[in-house]
Amino acid sequence: xxxxxxDSYYWFALANPHDAGHATALAYANVSASLVxxxxxxxELADGxxxxxxxxxxLQMYRLILNDPFHVLISAxxxxxxRGMALYAARPDKDWSLTDCISFVVMxxxxxxxxxxxxxxxxxxxxxxxxx
Numbered sequence: 001x002x003x004x005x006x007d008s009y010y011w012f013a014l015a016n017p018h019d020a021g022h023a024t025a026l027a028y029a030n031v032s033a034s035l036v037x038x039x040x041x042x043x044e045l046a047d048g049x050x051x052x053x054x055x056x057x058x059l060q061m062y063r064l065i066l067n068d069p070f071h072v073l074i075s076a077x078x079x080x081x082x083r084g085m086a087l088y089a090a091r092p093d094k095d096w097s098l099t100d101c102i103s104f105v106v107m108x109x110x111x112x113x114x115x116x117x118x119x120x121x122x123x124x125x126x127x128x129x130x131x132x
Contacts, residue, residue, distance in 0.1 A: 119125075
């Protein structure tokens with residue numbers, strides 16, 4: 001089975017019918033693949049849906065991710081944070097967020113080369129951004 005990394009870009013596009021990437025994200029939601037994401041990506045998502053009117057939608061998505069056997073959630077832990085921070089520190093020439101750096105570390109360690117994102121930073125790091 002195909003394994004893809006799901007970035008916050010994907011989750012936001014999937015949740016918002018007015019997002020420019022919504023149709024493409026929706027198409028990938030129906031692809032037979034295992035989706036890997038991180039607790040840091042979900043933190044970004046929760047922050048983006050922090051308004052009272054949006055929280056229920058985030059919580060529904062969160063439960064889906066936790067309960068779907070085709071979704072793999074990589075937990076936040078200090079060793080992974082340290083590896084992401086090392087990449088963040090090693091690339092002062094890039095505008096990569098710490099969350100992106102942690103995502104890149106996870107993708108590299110799991111051998112994932114394709115991400116559900118439109119974020120060009122994934123391409124800069126050598127991965128395929130499927131939502132571009």
